[in-house]
Amino acid sequence: MRTLPRRDQRFEFYENTLRERLCDIRDMSSRLDVLRQSACGLLQSFGKEDSTSLEEFTIQVQNLERYECEESTIVDLKTRLQQEQQKVHNYHKRLEKIQAKIDQQKEKEDAWRRRSSWRLRLLWGVTSILVIVWLLVTSSSEGETLVMLNVENPKGRI
Numbered sequence: 001m002r003t004l005p006r007r008d009q010r011f012e013f014y015e016n017t018l019r020e021r022l023c024d025i026r027d028m029s030s031r032l033d034v035l036r037q038s039a040c041g042l043l044q045s046f047g048k049e050d051s052t053s054l055e056e057f058t059i060q061v062q063n064l065e066r067y068e069c070e071e072s073t074i075v076d077l078k079t080r081l082q083q084e085q086q087k088v089h090n091y092h093k094r095l096e097k098i099q100a101k102i103d104q105q106k107e108k109e110d111a112w113r114r115r116s117s118w119r120l121r122l123l124w125g126v127t128s129i130l131v132i133v134w135l136l137v138t139s140s141s142e143g144e145t146l147v148m149l150n151v152e153n154p155k156g157r158i
Helices: 003-151
Strands: none
Touching: none
């Protein structure tokens, strides 16, 4: 009957081993349950974040569509700006030409003033000499006339 106790021992050993394995399986099941709950919570959280991200992405796409219209406006404004810059450049060239003409005219006026000044001084000099000569001629002829009057009329009566 020796075999009976050995069998009982074996059964006990297997039973204990099975119980330990069942406990381990229950622990693993409870840990898996906790993990499942965490995964569910994380999945719900990701779902909320995903919907929020999807809404933001949709808004951004709509904004990009609006920016396409604004992009054409920007291109139009760039074109207008380039045209206006070209106009400013052309006006600047015209202004430079006008400034060059003004400078030439000023140079001509300065040259004319120098020539006129020289001519005017010459004219004044000639006129002054003529006046002085005329005064000298008239003053000497008046003196002769007075002397002649005195000779004819010694009493000083005319």
